[in-house]
Amino acid sequence: MRKMVPPSDSPRSRPPVTVLSGFLGAGKTTLLRHLLGQAEGRRWAAIVNDVAAINIDAALVAAAGAQRVVPLGNGCVCCTVRDELAETLAELAATGDYAHVFVEATGVADPRSIVRLFTRTNPFGRKLDDFAQLSALVTVVDARQFEVEERKSRDGRKRAASGVKPVFDLMLEQVECADVVVLNKCDVATAEAVRRVEALVRAVNARAEIWRVAQGRVAAAEVVGRVRFQADVTPGAAEWVRLLGGAARHAAVRTGPAVAGRHEAAFGITSFVYEERRAFAEEKLRAWFEAALPEGLLRAKGFFWVRERAADMGFASVAGGAARLEFIGTWAAALRERGVVTDAEIPPSTRERWAEPHGDRRQELVFIGVTLPEAEIRAGLAACLV
Ligand SMILES: Nc1nc2c(ncn2[C@@H]2O[C@H](COP(=O)(O)OP(=O)(O)OP(=O)(O)O)[C@@H](O)[C@H]2O)c(=O)[nH]1
Structure with a gap:
C-alpha cells in the first residue's frame, strides 16, 4: 500500500530524499535540472556527485535554480564518498530549511548501497533514516543505450574477468533496485526499441513504475508528492x-x-x-x-x-x-x-x-x-x- 504524503513545499526536519541513479550519460543531470526548474520558490536542495575532480554537474544544476547545490567530488556515493553523502544529508536535514532533497548518484553507483545508508545503523546506533526519509529510488535509463548494451553483452559473449562487473550487469542492477524507471531519450529511440526496453525492464522489475520521457521532462509534482520507497519491498523488487x-x-x-x-x-x-x-x-x-x-x-x-x-x-x-x-x-x-x-x-x-x-x-x-x-x-x- 502506498503511503501518500502532502506535496513537499514546506521545509521539514526530516526531508524526503529522491535518489537519481542511472548509467553514465543516461540523463540524470538533465532530469535533475528539469525538476529543479519547477521549484517555484519551494526550498529544494540537491546533492550532486561526480566522479571527476571538477564537479561540472554541480555547476549545471546550480544554473537551473536550486536553492542549494552541494557537490560531492572525487569518488562515488555508493562507495568512497558514502560517509560524506550521509553527513551532507544529515547536515542539510538538520537545518530544517529544505522541503525536498535530490541526490544525483554517479553513473556507476549501485542504488542498493545508498539504501543501506538509510536502513543500517552505524556504530553509534544511528542511521540516515533518523534524519531524512528516503522517498524514491529513481533510475534513469537511456532507452537506446540499454538496448545497445544488451546486444553488446551477447556479441562479446564471454565470462567476465573475476571481480569485473560488465556494464549491462550494472545497468540491470540499477533498474532492479528502483521504485521508478525513467525511460529517457525516447526522442532518439525507435518506438519498437522503447517497447522492447520497457518489456526488458518489466521482466527484471515488475513493481517499478515506468515513465517514458525525452529530455528528462518529468513533472516535479509526480516526484515530490509521493513516497514510493518501501524498505521491505524496494530492495527486493528484482x-x-x-x-x-x-x-x-x-x-x-x-x-x-x-x-x-x-x-x-x-x-x-x-x-x-x-x-x-x-x-x-x-x-x-x-x-x-x-x-x-x-x-x-x-x-x-x-x-x-x-x-x-x-x-x-x-x-x-x-x-x-x-x-x-x-x-x-x-x-x-x-x-x-x-x-x-x-x-x-x-x-x-x-x-x-x-x-x-x-x-x-x-x-x-x-x-x-x-x-x-x-x-x-x-x-x-x-x-x-x-
Ligand atoms: N536526444 C536526447 N538527448 C538527451 C536526453 N536527455 C539527455 N540528453 C543528452 O545526453 C547527454 C547526457 O545527459 P546528462 O543529463 O548529462 O546525463 P547524466 O546521466 O547526468 O550523465 P553523467 O553525469 O555523465 O553520468 C547530454 O548531452 C544531454 O543533453 C534526451 O531525452 N534526448
Whole structure:
C-alpha cells in the first residue's frame, strides 16, 4: 500500500530524499535540472556527485535554480564518498530549511548501497533514516543505450574477468533496485526499441513504475508528492530475488510468463527456476556458461555448488550474454561437517532448504529471458552434473 504524503513545499526536519541513479550519460543531470526548474520558490536542495575532480554537474544544476547545490567530488556515493553523502544529508536535514532533497548518484553507483545508508545503523546506533526519509529510488535509463548494451553483452559473449562487473550487469542492477524507471531519450529511440526496453525492464522489475520521457521532462509534482520507497519491498523488487526467495521454494518449479497478463507477454518473456541437489562438475559448468548461454537470456542469478569445491557456496550472475561465477561463502553443511556449527546453530531459513545427503548445498538458478529455450537450458545444465 502506498503511503501518500502532502506535496513537499514546506521545509521539514526530516526531508524526503529522491535518489537519481542511472548509467553514465543516461540523463540524470538533465532530469535533475528539469525538476529543479519547477521549484517555484519551494526550498529544494540537491546533492550532486561526480566522479571527476571538477564537479561540472554541480555547476549545471546550480544554473537551473536550486536553492542549494552541494557537490560531492572525487569518488562515488555508493562507495568512497558514502560517509560524506550521509553527513551532507544529515547536515542539510538538520537545518530544517529544505522541503525536498535530490541526490544525483554517479553513473556507476549501485542504488542498493545508498539504501543501506538509510536502513543500517552505524556504530553509534544511528542511521540516515533518523534524519531524512528516503522517498524514491529513481533510475534513469537511456532507452537506446540499454538496448545497445544488451546486444553488446551477447556479441562479446564471454565470462567476465573475476571481480569485473560488465556494464549491462550494472545497468540491470540499477533498474532492479528502483521504485521508478525513467525511460529517457525516447526522442532518439525507435518506438519498437522503447517497447522492447520497457518489456526488458518489466521482466527484471515488475513493481517499478515506468515513465517514458525525452529530455528528462518529468513533472516535479509526480516526484515530490509521493513516497514510493518501501524498505521491505524496494530492495527486493528484482524478479530474480522474488523467484529465488518465495515461489521457487514452494512450487518446486515455476514456469511461464515472468509477468503474466501484461503486454510483455507479447515479447515472449518467460522465467523458470532450475533446481537440483546433485553437484556440478566445475569445468563443465564454466564451459556451459561461457559457450552455451542461449540467445534470449536476459538475466540469470542464483546459487550453485561444484564437486571440486564442495564447501564453497557458488553464486552465478548473468546479464545478457556475460556471466560471472563466484564463490561467496561456505555452505552450512560444510561447517557442520567440520564441527564448526552444531545442528542447533543452523538458522531456520537454512534448515528449511535442508536435504540429506548434501544439506543446504543446492543448484537454484533463476532464468529470465525472451522466448527462453527452457528444455535446452535444463538439458545443458543436467549434462554438467556429476
Ligand atoms: N536526444 C536526447 N538527448 C538527451 C536526453 N536527455 C539527455 N540528453 C543528452 O545526453 C547527454 C547526457 O545527459 P546528462 O543529463 O548529462 O546525463 P547524466 O546521466 O547526468 O550523465 P553523467 O553525469 O555523465 O553520468 C547530454 O548531452 C544531454 O543533453 C534526451 O531525452 N534526448
